[in-house]
Amino acid sequence: MKTLKHYTLLGLLILLFSCSISPKKIDYGNDGCHFCKMTIVDKLHAAEVITKKGKVYKFDATECMINFMDEFDTTQIALYLSNNYSEPEALIDSKQAIFLISKNIPSPMGAYLSAFKEKVEAEKVKAKKSGTLYTWDELLAHFKN
Template sequence: MQTLKHYSIYALLLLFFNCNVSPKAIDYGNDGCHFCKMTIVDKVHAAEIVTQKGKVYTFDATECMINFMDEFDTSEIALYLSNDYTEPEALINATKATFLISENIPSPMGAFLSAFKTNEEAKKVQTEKGGTLYTWNELLAHFKD
């Protein structure tokens, strides 16, 4: 019985200290960008980082999130999220997204960068708007140059 009591206490402590690693809805018009400090109003280009401990950092654009990564220990990051261009306000996994840089689609910080959940959606918009497609890793390399 004493052992069961100890296991119960450990289980409760684990539940209590368990961090919730999940996205948080961006409060457009109120939340600020953790990199450039602008108020986030663009529902198409916003982004978010969630750490392993569940802390959320919001950004007005994916390019701000990438620039913020230079100032942060990326081993602590659990989720990289960007708004889906075709579904405003919907956060998608940035590491699996396809990105389009097109001068015909302005973004808040002037990088003309938009994220798409699927490669097919990105190619369709690229056909209409022009530009260059990138994977997450290609995009990171592009911004380092």
């Protein structure tokens, strides 16, 4: 009976750890965007969605991630991540990020959308490049219009 309990516990632990909700490194130049199928090469604008079961979907731009949300049950999404414009390749929580839409900063799909971890950094870039700042919720509302 002890052996059965040990195997059951071991099985549960393996299941728990195999479905971890964590980002996966984007292999720039090789990974493809789940939404538009383009190869992800831009280290400033890539994004990821991670489901509650740990499945990762990669995108070449935050705008592709937002468009993907129209085709997916968003109640199953645990994390929305966008690359931090100020720190290439670093993924940040999109829900906590500040976004800048500036015609002076092209993004892969033409939405001119960049994410920033810190509002202060976003404001500095906005002062140089112009544009409009958005929170996550404001950005989603902007894209619905």
